Amino acid sequence: MPRLLDVTVFGEPAPRDVVVGADDHAIDARGLVLLPSLVDLGCDPGFPGFPAREDLGSLAAAALAGGFGDLLVSPLVDPVVDTPEQMASAARRGPGGVRLWPAGAVTRGLLGEELAEIGLMGAAGAAALSDGGRPIRDTVVLRNVLEYARGFGLRVHLRPADADLDVLGVLHESGVAAELGMRGNPASAEEIGIARIVALVRTTRATVHLTRIGTARGVAAIRAARAEGLPFTASTAARNLLLDETEHHARPYDTRLRLHPPLRSPADRAALLAGVRDGTLLLTADHAPRAPEEKDLEFELSTPGSTGLETAFAAAFTALGGDLATLVRAFCVGPRALLPEQPGGCVLVDPLATPLVDAALHRSRARNDALDGHRLRGLVRGCFPEASIPWAGVLVSRDATSPHDPGGLPEAPG
Amino acid sequence: MNRVLDGAGLAAAVDAVADQVMTAMARVPRWALVGIRAGGVPLADRIADQVLARTGHRPLRGAVDITLYRDDLYTGLEKPVLGDTDLPFEVSGCGIVLVDDVLFTGRTVRAAMGEVWDFGRPAFIRLAVLVDRGHRELPIAPDFVGLTIATGLHDKVVVDWAGQEVGIR
């Protein structure tokens, strides 16, 4: 087994030699930083069912390129993963050792009407339950989902939104939407969605993970719910720390920026960043590959979603100003705790690189990265999902910032 | 600028054109002076003044802007500012004297004839110019001329009504 020499973790020598793979060559990692590999809790690759978006090979290649060892996969595929048979046949491992953790649909067909076979899917290996990003309109159904899922010990991933307000428009409802002449999706859609779930969790005590958080009031509501001791975790996409609705001014009607929920205001973005820093929010890649025929359309008609695996690390690293301790907690250790097993895996990153995102060069089959064309900081140099390192003891200090925090990295040139 | 006519020469040339026009139109029952924008309009004005002074009758007057009839509009040139086209009389059956300051390739006159035609069927069209500088590219000839001069193909002939001179640049 090869050995990685001169491993540096937060500026200190590694506690022991680290085995990073099964290949018969050593990696010169001088100047690089070794971190736990990342987890995407928001992976929506669209296969099986949408071969033009992604396949297992391209998904795994994108994950490795982006530093991800583990992907929690949305049940929103064709057909929806809502039976134990589909759950049993769902892919668990991709090339390069990338682990896939399939989530089962909370309702049949994700229609929000009837409960899916939650217990049987759990027995067939569901890593979690999920609404696939489609909010459940009927509050009685939602309550039943939470009551029922609790009995099987499965965490329920829900995108909080009022189902009616959620489909009003395609941009954040604000001045930018008004200027560009597009209908808005109001922040209140998310606020109402969170309030509804919080109220139900208070009585059902189900374990819930809230996905795709985008608003300042949403972050505050989740912070309050956690402070109250409710079993909540929540996440936002790494790109949401870098992009906000003002990006639409620079790239009007660019369908790569068609996201759902939409990019919110600069103030919301600041609140998301604060939420990640104080531990209220975890990060996801929110990887949603879309085929050209889903994106070469009118903005309103294009399919929402952006790829994320290959830019999420750099997006988070850039937005967090090089704060690796926060990044590791929000993107590696925190999300790992939500998986049924504690996986290993590590990633080598170059904190000084300043890559220019070029989606044409991505390993994902899709080219729809919202960050395409942006100059970011931090580059993944290698990903080793099967390497085992006792991360929890090494990397994460109790405080938000490590005493060896390498924050204040030199400014990116140019 | 190389001066071709001074103030007195310019006045004499205008007189010459006006004389020719009046002689030719003497028996025509209904005719009009139509200046081609922009250079033809001041000349048409002066001819009209002379007609009024000498006959006591003000001739019918009009102006055409030939921009929309040009054959070189979409060749990458700046689009010219549109001027008025104003033919405030019945064109059909009327004799038209087109007036321009300088006659060069003939393309402007061709465009102007086309434009006049869109207003009706004139009895005839004649052409009055102050300066014929040669280099015709179309079978077009002036009926009334103030002055004929030889020019180089790339020269620019300038009629300066304010400064009272004609020159070659």
Place this chain on the structure above:
Amino acid sequence: MKKKRKDLLGLRGVEREEIEEILATAEQMREISRRKVKKVPTLRGRTVVTLFFENSTRTRTSFDLAAKRLSADTLSFSVSTSSTTKGETLMDTARTIFAMSPDAVVVRHSCAGAPHLLARHFPWTVLNAGDGINEHPSQALLDMLTMRDRLGSLEGRKVAIVGDVQHSRVARSNIFGLTTMGASVRVAGPGTMCRSDLAALPVEIRHTVDDVVKDADVIMMLRIQRERLGRAVLPSAREYAAFYGLDLERLSRARPDVVVMHPGPINRGVEIAADVADGPNSVILDQVTNGIAVRMALLFLLLGNAEDASPT
């Protein structure tokens, strides 16, 4: 044009000088429509396609006639929304049209940004004839031309826009154009049609019609488009007429020489009373005449500005 603009997608961001040039050119174009032969050879041999994904007889006819008066060949392409949902995308339709080598394409579409998509991908001139709730620039230009006829300069003028401002591309293009030209715009309408996010636009938002009408130089009434409205936006036509419609009584509180406009088609008795629409303050028919002139001006000014415009 100064910037050699290839397309006109909206009036947001268009400079005053350019609007002046378009309006001045349109003023000259009006003369052609008064001729016996209402046609000039300017665009002979050029092809103007009207590509409409929404029905609109007026705008399409106006563009069509404008192109014809400039001697362009015109081609109408109607795509019903149902057939797009059946499969052919906007880009596929555009590729079909591309094969007909048009010089300009006039697009109307229910989605904001659809003309922008075509302008980005194809070499021809794109004229936005209305995209979703975004913009309808030629309508605003003809409105401004009509206002200038009555008022002279637009500088310092007060324009009231009443109705469904939230979902009106006519209102939005007028707001952008008028404020660029130095006029001020006040809007009024029911709360569901004049929400607070409009504050991002250079307008003053009021909720009673009397508030915006009283010292306005121009009152522009917007059409109530029931088909575009969602649920529970308006209780009834008569309630709208009672609070937001322009009748003689409400008009009497405006300046006596106020100019009354409406982009048409009119819902008589809803947003505007018949005696107001046909009254002396109304310039609704001038708007139609000016529409042809403005569209002639746009075709004249924009064509040939595309990078690989074919040489003559």
